Amino acid sequence: MRNVKxxxxxxxxxxGVILALALAGSFTLGFFARQWSLSETARDTLNxxxxxxxxxxxxxxxxxxxxxxxxxxxxxxxxxxxxxxYDEVNLHRSGISQGRVGINFYGGSNVIYSVTxxxxxxxxxxxxxxxxxxxxxxxxxxxxxxxxxxDFAAVYDTAQKGEAMYLLINYxxxxxSFVTSKDDFIESYVWYQNSAESYNFxxxxxxxxxxxxxxxxKSHVNEGYAYIKLSSFNGAAAVQTEMAxxxxxxxxxxxxxxxxxxxxxxxxDILVEIAGRLIPGNDKxxxxxxxYKSGAKYEFSTNNNHYGKYGFExxxxxxxxxxxxxxxxxxxxxxxxxSFYGKNIARVIVSGNAAGxxxxxxxxxxQTTFELSGGRAIKLTTxxxxxxxxxxCIHGKGVTPEIDARVTGVMPVTGADAELExxxx
Numbered sequence: 001m002r003n004v005k006x007x008x009x010x011x012x013x014x015x016g017v018i019l020a021l022a023l024a025g026s027f028t029l030g031f032f033a034r035q036w037s038l039s040e041t042a043r044d045t046l047n048x049x050x051x052x053x054x055x056x057x058x059x060x061x062x063x064x065x066x067x068x069x070x071x072x073x074x075x076x077x078x079x080x081x082x083x084x085x086y087d088e089v090n091l092h093r094s095g096i097s098q099g100r101v102g103i104n105f106y107g108g109s110n111v112i113y114s115v116t117x118x119x120x121x122x123x124x125x126x127x128x129x130x131x132x133x134x135x136x137x138x139x140x141x142x143x144x145x146x147x148x149x150x151d152f153a154a155v156y157d158t159a160q161k162g163e164a165m166y167l168l169i170n171y172x173x174x175x176x177s178f179v180t181s182k183d184d185f186i187e188s189y190v191w192y193q194n195s196a197e198s199y200n201f202x203x204x205x206x207x208x209x210x211x212x213x214x215x216x217x218k219s220h221v222n223e224g225y226a227y228i229k230l231s232s233f234n235g236a237a238a239v240q241t242e243m244a245x246x247x248x249x250x251x252x253x254x255x256x257x258x259x260x261x262x263x264x265x266x267x268x269d270i271l272v273e274i275a276g277r278l279i280p281g282n283d284k285x286x287x288x289x290x291x292y293k294s295g296a297k298y299e300f301s302t303n304n305n306h307y308g309k310y311g312f313e314x315x316x317x318x319x320x321x322x323x324x325x326x327x328x329x330x331x332x333x334x335x336x337x338x339s340f341y342g343k344n345i346a347r348v349i350v351s352g353n354a355a356g357x358x359x360x361x362x363x364x365x366x367q368t369t370f371e372l373s374g375g376r377a378i379k380l381t382t383x384x385x386x387x388x389x390x391x392x393c394i395h396g397k398g399v400t401p402e403i404d405a406r407v408t409g410v411m412p413v414t415g416a417d418a419e420l421e422x423x424x425x
Contacts, residue, residue: 001233001288001326001385002267003368063376075381077367083375093267095187095235099161101180102187103132110146112169114231114262117188118203124180125215126169133175134168143168172415190240191229193221194251201240208236210247218417222424226251229259230274233266233326238273245277245310255314257423261351265325265363268300275330276302278315279337288329289391290366290383298383312345316423319399320351324361331360331399332387335406340389348399348407349419357400358409364395 038046052060063082070080081089091098102119103112103126110132115122134143135155143166146152159165161182168177188201188208198216201208221227226248230241248256258278268288275287279302286299315338317331331348338346350358368382386393392403401407410422 001366077381079379081377086377098184099182105149120180120183124178130169130171133170136166189231189237191217192244193227195223225255226253227257233270238270241274254311257316259318260323260327261320262322263327271326275333277306280307280341286388287333289386292383315346317348318419319360321353324363336387336389352411359398359400362396362398364393
């Protein structure tokens with residue numbers, strides 16, 4: 001999960017000093033209304049930077065120096081951003097994608113991991129699970145065979161925005177052809193399906209709209225159930241989740257399956273908005289507690305609670321080994337308050353992995369992004385996350401059947417959705 005704070009430093013060099021200190025393994029920063037102090041190590045590091053910039057005869061990239069300090073000394077969740085990189089981060093948070101087709105692959109393979117909502121790929125009918133076996137950029141050309149991601153990328157990277165792209169995708173032994181292109185779009189993160197209809201979200205004339213899909217997202221959803229897939233806590237995810245739940249309510253459905261599989265998390269403010277519709281309690285309900293290095297504790301709470309309007313009879317959350325961070329915090333909040341208020345309607349289904357274990361990713365720490373001068377920023381791991389009433393911190397462990405009796409492990413089945421089936425039984 002992530003949070004954003006804005007701080008003004010006296011100069012870009014000062015920002016560089018603070019970041020490079022990680023290379024030395026020790027630094028102290030105090031910020032008191034435009035006044036800041038540095039440790040002896042920090043002052044020495046500033047001197048090192050000054051000496052390098054004044055005397056080093058080779059090329060010196062201060063941004064790369066700072067990046068190496070952060071990446072080499074801190075955890076893999078911490079990062080240093082140049083102005084261009086931080087602009088890209090903010091675009092991603094807002095859901096804006098530029099010059100993309102919207103297909104995401106399992107690392108290094110040609111198998112489609114997910115299709116981004118409202119992307120050119122989704123609009124052309126491409127769905128997850130298929131393997132791209134051919135690509136070409138003109139109708140007359142022969143397909144370039146694709147067996148690994150690099151085969152795909154060799155052609156994809158040469159395509160221009162708006163240029164037709166022809167893909168041959170194998171779904172369960174049957175190849176289908178699609179025409180799509182790179183383009184700019186605003187990402188959607190939510191899909192909705194009941195027993196009769198399937199919907200995705202499209203952005204038209206400055207607003208999000210539910211649009212019925214020609215091809216259902218899932219092969220079927222049982223009568224009396226609503227299936228909502230939430231892929232990320234970014235952009236308009238909270239607005240879209242609200243609209244999907246309102247659709248569920250208008251359909252007269254009170255049993256919800258919320259799919260958080262492959263949802264790697266996102267931002268605290270979006271988590272809090274969504275949680276306010278899925279946990280019982282009052283308007284100021286704590287969703288997650290975080291404890292900082294200093295020992296200070298902060299509680300992220302809802303502003304309004306809408307749980308009662310939906311009349312839930314059952315809530316089942318789906319997760320897998322790629323379900324992380326904000327997704328795990330949402331699972332924790334739902335389970336904790338379901339127990340705290342004696343509702344007893346919540347369950348969690350966790351997919352088994354190749355090793356035969358049943359767990360979510362296990363990221364129970366929060367990152368805070370500090371905005372520096374000149375458009376730069378640094379993202380640091382700043383706190384541990386705890387569930388609201390049980391006090392569980394699942395970092396390094398994940399959500400497992402051992403942590404709560406309401407968590408059930410189910411092994412995936414090729415060509416079927418065993419987890420969804422288990423959720424509806």
